[in-house]
Amino acid sequence: MRILTFIRQVLDAEESVRLSGSSVTLDNSKLVIDTMDEYGVEEALRLRERGADAEIIALAIGPPGAQDVLRTALAMGADRAIHVETDARLDAIALSKVVAQIAQQEQIDLLFSGGQQADWDSHALAPATAERLHWPQITWATLLELKGTILTGKHDTDEGSENFTVELPVVVTTQQGLNEPRYPTLPNIMKSKKKELRKETLDQYGVSPTVSVLREEIQVKARLNRILDGKDAQAAASQLVDLLRNETGVIA
Amino acid sequence: MILLVVEHADGKVSKSSREMIAAARALRREGPITALVLGSAVAAIAAEVAFSVDQVLVADMPELAQYDAELWAAAVAQIASEGEASVVLIAGSRSGREYSPRVAVKLDSPLLEDVVSLQSKGDSLIAERYTYLARVTETVEAKAPIVIASIKPGAFTSATPRANAAEQFDVDLNLPPRRLHVTGKITEHSARISLEEAEIVVSGGRGVGSAEGFTRLVEALADQLGAAVGATRAIVDAGWRPYSEQVGQTGKTVQPKVYIAIGISGAVQHLSGMNKSKVTVAINRDAEAPIFKIADYGIVGDAAQIVPAIIEALRR
Numbered sequence: 001m002r003i004l005t006f007i008r009q010v011l012d013a014e015e016s017v018r019l020s021g022s023s024v025t026l027d028n029s030k031l032v033i034d035t036m037d038e039y040g041v042e043e044a045l046r047l048r049e050r051g052a053d054a055e056i057i058a059l060a061i062g063p064p065g066a067q068d069v070l071r072t073a074l075a076m077g078a079d080r081a082i083h084v085e086t087d088a089r090l091d092a093i094a095l096s097k098v099v100a101q102i103a104q105q106e107q108i109d110l111l112f113s114g115g116q117q118a119d120w121d122s123h124a125l126a127p128a129t130a131e132r133l134h135w136p137q138i139t140w141a142t143l144l145e146l147k148g149t150i151l152t153g154k155h156d157t158d159e160g161s162e163n164f165t166v167e168l169p170v171v172v173t174t175q176q177g178l179n180e181p182r183y184p185t186l187p188n189i190m191k192s193k194k195k196e197l198r199k200e201t202l203d204q205y206g207v208s209p210t211v212s213v214l215r216e217e218i219q220v221k222a223r224l225n226r227i228l229d230g231k232d233a234q235a236a237a238s239q240l241v242d243l244l245r246n247e248t249g250v251i252a
Numbered sequence: 253m254i255l256l257v258v259e260h261a262d263g264k265v266s267k268s269s270r271e272m273i274a275a276a277r278a279l280r281r282e283g284p285i286t287a288l289v290l291g292s293a294v295a296a297i298a299a300e301v302a303f304s305v306d307q308v309l310v311a312d313m314p315e316l317a318q319y320d321a322e323l324w325a326a327a328v329a330q331i332a333s334e335g336e337a338s339v340v341l342i343a344g345s346r347s348g349r350e351y352s353p354r355v356a357v358k359l360d361s362p363l364l365e366d367v368v369s370l371q372s373k374g375d376s377l378i379a380e381r382y383t384y385l386a387r388v389t390e391t392v393e394a395k396a397p398i399v400i401a402s403i404k405p406g407a408f409t410s411a412t413p414r415a416n417a418a419e420q421f422d423v424d425l426n427l428p429p430r431r432l433h434v435t436g437k438i439t440e441h442s443a444r445i446s447l448e449e450a451e452i453v454v455s456g457g458r459g460v461g462s463a464e465g466f467t468r469l470v471e472a473l474a475d476q477l478g479a480a481v482g483a484t485r486a487i488v489d490a491g492w493r494p495y496s497e498q499v500g501q502t503g504k505t506v507q508p509k510v511y512i513a514i515g516i517s518g519a520v521q522h523l524s525g526m527n528k529s530k531v532t533v534a535i536n537r538d539a540e541a542p543i544f545k546i547a548d549y550g551i552v553g554d555a556a557q558i559v560p561a562i563i564e565a566l567r568r
């Protein structure tokens with residue numbers, strides 16, 4: 001079988017976001033593999049280690065620098081990588097067209113993608129790709145087990161979680177709690193340099209954005225920052241309650 | 253028409269549905285505001301929303317007793333194209349956000365995801381949404397015969413009902429077979445007011461010390477204030493609290509009047525779920541904790557001392 005793990009390169013969550021004019025700039029910022037996607041790479045490796053006879057392919061669609069995250073996936077243990085190079089910002093619905101075509105060409109059985117993108121806060125890529133492929137989807141997985149072509153596990157829902165059974169092919173979104181991603185070891189990093197990283201261009205996939213971004217702004221809510229010393233707990237508590245009651249009027 | 257998919261749980265219309273109705277009214281588009289009710293034994297739901305919209309379409313079928321992304325997407329896409337909808341509104345809940353992209357693909361239409369504002373401008377729709385873990389607000393535009401939008405819970409003020417009820421129509425659906433088989437369900441019910449509906453939220457993190465510490469500090473303060481309780485991922489993962497109480501990137505997003513964070517460090521992933529709250533209060537023993545940067549009020553001190561003192565002061 002073949003597993004495709006879709007990964008993205010995003011701003012490190014610890015870095016602050018900067019604007020240049022009316023859009024976010026990533027110049028000189030630390031970029032990392034999107035953690036949510038990293039859980040997918042790790043889970044593919046674990047399914048294989050638990051017995052699935054799988055080839056694991058990592059896919060990234062993005063600027064030239066995105067090959068760094070593919071190198072990370074290869075060093076973690078993915079077998080080969082595909083990089084569709086583009087500087088275009090594609091919304092999830094447009095991007096899913098590319099991912100679905102690659103999944104078809106590569107005869108993928110199981111596709112992983114992060115539950116939410118750390119840059120565009122989107123959940124839409126995986127479901128949109130599943131729809132294009134006419135596959136079912138599992139979102140927010142926290143446990144997966146594969147027996148032959150039957151995938152069972154647990155995933156989060158609106159108010160709690162569910163145990164499920166589904167037959168491959170399927171799209172699965174991954175998140176924190178599913179596993180603890182491994183750090184690539186030096187020998188594996190060396191080994192990964194010989195692995196295939198295929199470059200492709202975007203034009204052959206016939207996509208264009210369906211949504212246009214007019215502007216990006218950082219709207220920081222001004223906060224009062226009235227921080228009290230709590231050495232005298234009673235005094236600080238009374239003062240806080242007084243402020244909340246009388247200055248803001250938000251509590252009775 | 254503007255089609256909106258009614259969200260309901262436990263026989264009640266969710267607050268997110270009333271917010272979507274408000275969003276639909278604000279669009280001031282031609283054509284009726286149409287509510288689609290999907291489910292089994294949903295007559296009461298349909299009767300209730302009828303007071304807030306122009307017409308109600310009801311698919312009351314045993315097959316719809318339980319939510320499924322593929323079934324919901326098929327149903328909504330079918331009704332949207334039969335009714336020639338120009339806008340389809342879906343709640344920005346976890347489930348809404350997982351089936352709305354499938355609707356967009358089926359209808360070959362753009363998706364405005366998890367929006368906090370929505371406006372018509374000529375034949376385009378302009379929306380604002382949060383990105384970069386809710387640190388950036390982006391303005392996006394979609395122009396197409398049908399546009400799908402998921403509406404972030406809490407971003408719109410609930411619509412008020414009218415005096416007269418709109419007409420209801422039953423609809424027939426061509427549903428695909430279920431492929432995802434649910435073999436067990438863990439529903440987390442709490443007697444307390446829900447996070448999305450509450451005006452005050454009291455949340456706890458690792459700094460409350462233990463599950464018992466959470467009860468003694470966070471729940472006790474929440475009881476005193478009539479507030480909902482929230483938790484960080486760290487303590488949900490530790491099994492102290494149920495996942496349904498988690499606030500943040502992988503949990504719920506809340507915008508209450510007051511958010512009180514107790515023993516929470518303020519990781520970006522947590523902040524993204526609460527940084528739009530009107531007033532924020534932090535209690536943490538570390539004066540350098542990032543949570544203080546977004547706090548209106550705060551106390552640097554041991555939660556085990558400070559919180560009981562606050563409860564005491566509130567009682568006075």
Ligand SMILES: Cc1cc2nc3c(=O)[nH]c(=O)nc-3n(C[C@H](O)[C@H](O)[C@H](O)COP(=O)(O)OP(=O)(O)OC[C@H]3O[C@@H](n4cnc5c(N)ncnc54)[C@H](O)[C@@H]3O)c2cc1C
Nearest residue numbers: 457458459484485486500501502503515516517522537555
């Ligand atoms: C992909 C991803 C998604 C995530 N999603 C979420 C999410 O949805 N929600 C979320 O919350 N997190 C999420 N996280 C985790 C997040 O990064 C943090 O690890 C988590 O929020 C920390 O929880 P905490 O504040 O309870 O714990 P800590 O960071 O350990 O902070 C505990 C705080 O308590 C204070 N403290 C300790 N003792 C006391 C005391 N006696 N009195 C007062 N204060 C005290 C400490 O000073 C400290 O600031 C996510 C992480 C990742 C990678």
